[in-house]
Amino acid sequence: MLNFKNNPPLSLYIHLPWCIKKCPYCDFNSHATNKETFPEDAYIDVLISDLESELPRIWGRPIVSIFIGGGTPSLFSAKAINRLMVALRERLTFYHHTEVTMEANPGTAEADRFKAYRESGINRLSIGVQSFNDEKLKVLGRIHNSAEAKAAIAMAKDAGFDEINIDLMFGLPEQSIGEAMSDLETAMGQQPSHLSWYQLTIEPNTIFYSKPPALPDDDLLWSMQAQGQAYLSDSGFDQYEISAYARKGMNHQCQHNLNYWQFGDYLGIGAGAHGKLTHVVEGKIERYSRHRIPQSYIDKVGQLNAITDSRQLGRDELPLEFMMNALRLNEGFHPSLFIERTGLPLNHIQKQLEIAEEKALIEWDINKIKPTETGHRYLNDLIQLFIK
Numbered sequence: 001m002l003n004f005k006n007n008p009p010l011s012l013y014i015h016l017p018w019c020i021k022k023c024p025y026c027d028f029n030s031h032a033t034n035k036e037t038f039p040e041d042a043y044i045d046v047l048i049s050d051l052e053s054e055l056p057r058i059w060g061r062p063i064v065s066i067f068i069g070g071g072t073p074s075l076f077s078a079k080a081i082n083r084l085m086v087a088l089r090e091r092l093t094f095y096h097h098t099e100v101t102m103e104a105n106p107g108t109a110e111a112d113r114f115k116a117y118r119e120s121g122i123n124r125l126s127i128g129v130q131s132f133n134d135e136k137l138k139v140l141g142r143i144h145n146s147a148e149a150k151a152a153i154a155m156a157k158d159a160g161f162d163e164i165n166i167d168l169m170f171g172l173p174e175q176s177i178g179e180a181m182s183d184l185e186t187a188m189g190q191q192p193s194h195l196s197w198y199q200l201t202i203e204p205n206t207i208f209y210s211k212p213p214a215l216p217d218d219d220l221l222w223s224m225q226a227q228g229q230a231y232l233s234d235s236g237f238d239q240y241e242i243s244a245y246a247r248k249g250m251n252h253q254c255q256h257n258l259n260y261w262q263f264g265d266y267l268g269i270g271a272g273a274h275g276k277l278t279h280v281v282e283g284k285i286e287r288y289s290r291h292r293i294p295q296s297y298i299d300k301v302g303q304l305n306a307i308t309d310s311r312q313l314g315r316d317e318l319p320l321e322f323m324m325n326a327l328r329l330n331e332g333f334h335p336s337l338f339i340e341r342t343g344l345p346l347n348h349i350q351k352q353l354e355i356a357e358e359k360a361l362i363e364w365d366i367n368k369i370k371p372t373e374t375g376h377r378y379l380n381d382l383i384q385l386f387i388k
């Protein structure tokens with residue numbers, strides 16, 4: 001039995017699984033649909049039932065953040081999103097500062113819709129730009145061009161969003177350092193509050209996996225990353241996680257992702273959504289996921305057991321699970337966070353920490369456990385030390 005004193009912070013993830021077109025690099029649970037005919041109302045209904053079935057497990061716990069992700073949540077009409085937001089407010093306890101993010105694709109951006117999302121309580125927009133280079137956008141199979149991406153960001157600002165994230169990728173097919181830097185410069189020119197800058201990875205079950213494009217080699221990727229990081233820092237953006245950069249000043253870090261990285265709890269509702277819940281009294285941590293296929297999720301949401309895979313994390317899995325998240329953070333974590341979030345004593349990982357320190361992969365004292373630059377560069381090697 002794990003030993004917990006308190007519940008960790010609780011977030012909510014809501015998955016909206018449809019897109020206008022499937023991108024060739026994407027392995028998220030997203031499905032191409034006709035934007036006029038996808039089952040918008042039925043899906044909002046089942047999300048609400050799904051949430052209701054979870055309420056007894058989280059009574060009294062306020063929600064620190066909500067993330068409406070996809071797929072392309074901005075395919076959903078303002079009316080549907082408002083109905084969802086009203087249902088959430090009626091059933092959950094929010095803080096006044098609860099972060100509510102929604103993902104938007106520039107190919108589905110509309111000014112009135114963005115305004116209505118803001119009015120319904122969404123207070124952060126995450127815009128999937130990927131690149132500002134029209135050639136690259138074509139290769140990535142995107143449904144928008146660079147001008148439409150800039151227009152979507154401007155619309156988000158006009159709609160009153162102060163917290164705007166831009167998703168960009170680097171290491172694109174045949175991308176040069178100059179092209180990657182030019183994407184970053186254009187992104188900075190749009191003055192977002194946050195940037196997620198991901199290295200393109202080739203995932204199984206994608207078109208890029210079966211027909212691999214020519215990607216920059218490891219040396220080029222490393223130079224891109226080093227130059228990009230230096231440029232973003234000079235532009236007033238702090239890197240706080242492998243791929244996440246927040247504008248300096250007020251706290252613009254993504255509270256939702258931060259809760260994942262700090263091994264907090266989250267409910268996951270919607271097709272294919274994942275959740276993690278700590279059961280303080282029983283001394284257990286549970287991970288679960290919902291059925292991935294949207295139509296069978298809709299059909300069966302009344303019988304939750306039929307669409308949920310659930311399992312309890314074993315003591316020996318927890319160090320790896322915790323480190324896979326917390327060591328992504330540039331500042332690492334306070335040693336007490338490991339104890340609080342895993343319910344294990346620190347001596348459970350004493351040996352691994354000593355090895356990581358000897359290999360100069362972490363700095364470690366009574367106030368912090370922090371990856372070194374080498375630790376971040378070779379994060380997989382560092383994390384693997386915690387496999388039991």
Ligand SMILES: C[S@@+](CC[C@H](N)C(=O)[O-])C[C@H]1O[C@@H](n2cnc3c(N)ncnc32)[C@H](O)[C@@H]1O
Pocket residue numbers: 025026027028069070071072103104105106127128129130167168169198199200201202203
């Ligand atoms: C779930 S997607 C949702 C965003 C929205 N659907 C869009 O694409 O406009 C979140 C982000 O993950 C990133 N992403 C998706 N597939 C990726 C891959 N294979 N490698 C790196 N980043 C990826 C993209 O930057 C994307 O914006």
Ligand code: SF4
Pocket residue numbers: 018019021022023026027028030070071072105128
């Ligand atoms: S729009 Fe986003 S979620 Fe949809 S397929 Fe493309 S990357 Fe994936």
